[in-house]
Amino acid sequence: MPNPFRSPAQLAERLGDVGYLADDALAMAAFLALGLDRPLLLEGANGVGKTEVAKALAELLGRELIRLQCYEGIDTTQALYDWHYGRQLLDMRDSAGRSSADVFTRDYLLSRPLLQALEAGDRAVLLIDELDRADDEFEAFLLELLSDFAVTIPEIGRVAAPAPPLVVLTSNRTRDLHTALRRRCLYHWVGHPDAEREFRILRVRAPHVPTELARQVATAVQRIRGLGLGNPPGVGESIDWAGALHMVGVATLSADVAAATLSALVKDIDDQQVVAGSIDDVVASAS
Ligand SMILES: Nc1ncnc2c1ncn2[C@@H]1O[C@H](COP(=O)(O)OP(=O)(O)OP(=O)(O)O)[C@@H](O)[C@H]1O
Ligand SMILES: [Mg+2]
CATH class of the missing domain: 3.40.50.300 (P-loop containing nucleotide triphosphate hydrolases)
Structure with missing residues (x-):
């Protein structure tokens, strides 16, 4: 084609x-x-x-x-593929004279x-x-x-x-x-998207999240990925986090709310502790 x-x-x-x-x-x-x-x-x-x-x-x-x-x-x-064993057995029983070769055809696949x-x-x-x-x-x-x-x-x-x-x-x-x-x-x-593309992805995939919050999330997530986590957050997690922040009613990112909603973004206890320890930095980078 x-x-x-x-x-x-x-x-x-x-x-x-x-x-x-x-x-x-x-x-x-x-x-x-x-x-x-x-x-x-x-x-x-x-x-x-x-x-x-x-x-x-x-x-x-x-x-x-x-x-x-x-x-x-x-x-x-x-x-x-697999064989339709039930049908093979039934058909071999029902039709006397049908040999096993007859039931290993495309019809029984x-x-x-x-x-x-x-x-x-x-x-x-x-x-x-x-x-x-x-x-x-x-x-x-x-x-x-x-x-x-x-x-x-x-x-x-x-x-x-x-x-x-x-x-x-x-x-x-x-x-x-x-x-x-x-x-x-x-x-x-x-690779992970850069902040600009991630922001655009957030606009498409989480259109209900206000523009300013989406931009802050995209920037903050870039910074978080640079912290050397075992499992850095993917784009799906950024989308979830933006949705979570919006759901708890914030219009702009703050350290308190960011730390409180990490369950949506970072899925490992050691990684969460690293992020929580740098949360002021992360939020400042996005403000
Ligand atoms: N470039 C993109 N444009 C739009 N949405 C994206 C893009 N990249 C990722 N996403 C979003 O991120 C989510 C996660 O992506 P996806 O499930 O394809 O990741 P993956 O690389 O297959 O991850 P895994 O290795 O864990 O299976 C998707 O549901 C989609 O909403
Ligand atoms: Mg996948």
Whole structure:
């Protein structure tokens, strides 16, 4: 399928229309992934918008989002296909003479997300989310799918996508993904937004929060991310914090209210203590 966008800038603008504010480098990576029919591997910290960009691309392209959430121990029966054992048994019992070979056909296959995406082809965006949680074997299994947009099912043969789906893979980098997988993808590191872009994200995602408060939150969160926390807050946490501050009725940030509402922003006791210890500084930087 030809690239539906003229330029990365046009793609960024259209993503903005569906509420996702991409920076130039991410817009370029997504533009290239679409134009070159290559999977897009996104790595980055928690809450920086990796999953959301796949959702936004699906919405923008008018395609179905097919999501595979990875976890330790995930295997092909959850990710690719399984057999409809109940129907196989019933049909073998009901129709005398039907051999077991007759019930290992496409009709008895239950499609899981990867097979659904291959069969949907370019009508789908396939999100393989948090791949770093899956085991090495599962990562190796994905190699054929990512380079050929096809898989081999022993009883059926090769199933190939009629046209490549857009594939977005994400990783929080809790372990290193293999070079073989990286080589098959375009790679982009999703960083935290700068204060200006985070402010614009807050305007889009929390439009009820007054402009001045949103600006202070964006600036304060930048400062908090610079404190060396174990788990710095993501964009999702900034949005929650802005909403929380608005909910308790403040129009401008103060140290007291900032400290009292940290539950929405910082999700670790050690990190909360670090932030609480610097709260005057943080608030002053945003005033
Ligand atoms: N660039 C952006 N434009 C608009 N909203 C954004 C952007 N980045 C993040 N968000 C918001 O932040 C929230 C968190 O983003 P998302 O869930 O995609 O993060 P993530 O990187 O997948 O995090 P995790 O690694 O924890 O899964 C989203 O629901 C969205 O509202
Ligand atoms: Mg995610």
